[in-house]
Amino acid sequence: MHFMDEYSKEEKKLLLDLARKSIEYFMEKRELMHVNESSIPDKLKKKKVTFVTLEKNGMLRGCIGSLQAHEPLYLNVVKNAVAAAFYDVRFMPVMKEEMDEIEIEISVLTEPERVDYKNVEELLRKIKPKKDGLIIKLGSRSATFLPQVWEQLPSKEEFLSHLCMKAGLRRDEWKNGKIEVYKYNVISFKEKWQDYFFNKLK
Structure with a gap:
């Protein structure tokens, strides 16, 4: 797996x-x-890949990201934050009156690494729950789950099945040996409620 940069508390807060x-x-x-x-x-300013996740009262309110590093990290965060708030088709655009209830999380991804496997058993063995984010591809269809999704889907089989459905494939498509699988790691960090309101009052 490619080396993951570390970020200081100040750099995380800036993002x-x-x-x-x-x-x-x-x-x-x-x-x-x-x-x-x-x-x-x-x-x-390094070219990086990010996802920005918005939560409201602990529930997903928007999540948008990219899978190819084509622009500086800070700019990718700016664009994905706006996209998560206003262009995630699963949700209505975020309203001004919601902002005090929105919590923002940023995930910085390593470069995806292809998982070579000969059978289902080898594929499952090479996946690390709670650590690996996964991308699957088959033809023109693709989808990804961040490592945070393991919290809702702790089983490797269920994780892969739901990822297939997200890509518009049959839930057991991952068992046929034809899908491409890539894995990546993330550094993720989110706002602290206390810090946000302290800054707002300053």
């Missing part, structure tokens, strides 16, 4: 602040927020 501010800015201006790159640490 979370950018995510929240970009949502609020888009809500008001209907355009992406411009970020002064000179204020961004070099580590956050």
Whole structure:
């Protein structure tokens, strides 16, 4: 698995602040927020892949990400935060009055690594619950689950079955040996309720 960068508390807070501010800015201006790159640490300018997850009262409220590193980390966070808030087709766009109840989580992904396997048993053996995020591909269909999804689907078989259904495939399609499987790890971090409201009151 590719090396995962570590991020300081300050860098994580900066990314979370950018995510929240970009949502609020888009809500008001209907355009992406411009970020002064000179204020961004070099580590956050590296090309990275991210997912931004929004939760409201502990329930999913939006989640959008990318799987190919094509732009700086901080910019990918800004774009995915806006997309999660306004363009996740599973949900209505986030409203201004909801923002105090929204909690933001950012996941930074390693580069996906192909899982080579000869049979179902080998595939299951190479997957590590609670650590690996998975991508599956078959023809034009594909889907991914972040490692956080293991909390809801702790069984390897159920994890793969639900991932197949997410991709629009039969739930047991992963057993036929034809799907491509990739795995990745994440560093994930989320807002702390106390920090958010302290900053809001300043």
